[in-house]
Amino acid sequence: MAVYRIYTYPERILKHKAKEIKNINGGLQEFIDNMYETLHFASGVGLAATQVGKENALFVADVPVGEDKRKIIAVINPVIVESEGESSIEEGCLSVPNFRVKVKRAARIVIKGYDRNGKDLVLEATDLLATVIQHEMDHLNGITLMDHASLLKRDAYIKSLKKESK
Ligand SMILES: [Zn+2]
Numbered sequence: 001m002a003v004y005r006i007y008t009y010p011e012r013i014l015k016h017k018a019k020e021i022k023n024i025n026g027g028l029q030e031f032i033d034n035m036y037e038t039l040h041f042a043s044g045v046g047l048a049a050t051q052v053g054k055e056n057a058l059f060v061a062d063v064p065v066g067e068d069k070r071k072i073i074a075v076i077n078p079v080i081v082e083s084e085g086e087s088s089i090e091e092g093c094l095s096v097p098n099f100r101v102k103v104k105r106a107a108r109i110v111i112k113g114y115d116r117n118g119k120d121l122v123l124e125a126t127d128l129l130a131t132v133i134q135h136e137m138d139h140l141n142g143i144t145l146m147d148h149a150s151l152l153k154r155d156a157y158i159k160s161l162k163k164e165s166k
Pocket of ligand 1: 092093094095135139
């Protein structure tokens with residue numbers, strides 16, 4: 001297994017849209033294992049393929065759901081088929097370190113896609129899991145937290161990055 005480098009804002013790859021995965025094979029299984037490894041190494045709750053520089057429509061998540069329970073998922077070619085309600089949680093992102101912003105999202109979603117073995121997957125999600133999934137699906141569309149931030153917040157963050165690199 002391997003830990004991938006996580007690309008960070010403003011690296012261009014984060015703006016790329018992921019492409020549909022056509023082949024669910026051994027290479028992809030290995031990629032998914034490494035995605036989990038990378039997610040856990042970085043202590044994150046979700047990771048999209050575009051964050052490690054791959055334009056694959058795929059994300060993994062490991063999210064606490066209630067006491068002592070976790071939902072660990074890998075979803076290939078995810079599509080939201082139902083969404084309702086509204087929820088606003090302060091989010092962070094492995095690709096935008098030291099930055100948090102509240103994002104309005106659906107409170108409950110149902111997604112469709114494929115699991116790591118290529119089997120049809122339908123998943124209902126609420127609360128934190130719903131937020132994480134929508135966040136990761138944003139990544140697959142080339143959208144980061146920075147696109148949800150106010151101009152003021154974005155400018156301040158860019159300034160802080162410039163200071164760091166000096
Ligand atoms: Zn993110």
